[in-house]
Amino acid sequence: MTAANELSIVLGVITALVSGLVGSFALMKRMTLAGDVVSHLALPGLGLAFLWGINPFLGAAATLAIGIVIIDGLQRRGGLATETAIGVVFVAALAIGALLTPQEDLIDALFGGFGSISPAGFVIGLTGCAIVLITMERIRHKLILIIFSSDLARSAGINVERINLLYLAVFGLTILLGVRFLGALLVGAMIIVPAAVGRQMAKTLDAFLVVSAVAGMLSVAAGFAIAARWHVSLGPTIVGVACALFGLSLLKRTRAA
């Protein structure tokens, strides 16, 4: 295993920790599927990154931003409902991404599997994770009150719209950080599945957050190991491990009825 691969594993595990935490709040806010929308918008950027040999995170971030601007514009000018605007841009991004991505890289872009990472890419990824963690630490109490009741949150002086927007930004950043490992089609799994494991296993908020983060980290670490040992695709392996953990969590369910 090369040094670059080790960097990739370290970043993958840290990204999984971040995804588990952000995913736990997404589950409580009932928006876990939003991850799929974000990741599909990132696909053309991944394709261009392959084509031009630039950092996939930056490429994905660029087309995600463009996609959001287009969705917003369609809603304002076309008078379309949000889900219709998202639906059109969503499939357009997938089609354009599939056309732009070189054929030999398409499977990686869709299902993940960037084996190695440059030191610069490692630093970018780590910085992204740090931004997510610091932001979550700063807004978590406000998010908890908003999840409980937005009226009570407002009466406590919280700017609910601002905090929701900040959370959405952190959520989008988390998806982008995971795209390199899981690809555009599977990255949403790291938001949903570890949080679902945490929800099954934990009774308290703290335990929920810890179990979600650990389930994500375990999935990525085991996924790397299995993919390397049996030469299988990284992204589906990670998601497979996560889903297996979810299956196990169904057996040992401690939540009060």
Next chain:
Amino acid sequence: MTLVRVENLSVTLDHHPILRQVNFEVNEGEAVAIIGPNGSGKTVLVKSMLGILPYSGTIAWRDGVTRGYVPQKIDADRSVPLNVRNLLQSKAAVIRRGPDDIRDTIARVGLTDEILSTQIGHLSGGQFQRALIAFALIGSPDIIFFDEPTASMDEPGEEQMYALIHRLHQDLHISPVVVSHDLSFVYRYASRVLCLNRAAICFGPPRGVLTADVLAQLYGEKAYYEHADHP
């Protein structure tokens, strides 16, 4: 001294006028009741005073007044693993209060360890109501808005709730503003009452302003006699 003065307050939601030209005030240390039939805008008035709903007109708060809110109903998501302690801790963190504040509040409202660690979706109606009051008390508010605090309670529960509100008023000098259907509460505890039916029909001491005419105007003739039977 006036805590808050409301002048010419109007609220329009989805192009429907809900409140028009409401005027009233709450003084330091007084208990105010808000009465009116269903759909008269009582909850909307409270929410606009708390900055939850947009309004036109003036709501002038005295500098530094802190506010609490006990809403009528919260559709707590049963699947969310949040317990009462999480909520109290988060509110204390948001308004920068320490653990002492949480401890005092828990003792004041009589929340047991068991209630504190129960998920919000699994609390009984009465426990949930007391948790909401504890939530409102964090930060030592000068004024607390109670929106129909006894809505889903039986008679002994109602009495306990009114006694608790009265105690907070007497012991902590908090001004309660209570939305209520119960005229006996109004007569017993409120120093002034605001009668609301989209506009303010009356405002003043209950025995002075709750005349037969006003009650008939507020609830209709028949309802007035039902209310008048149990003053």
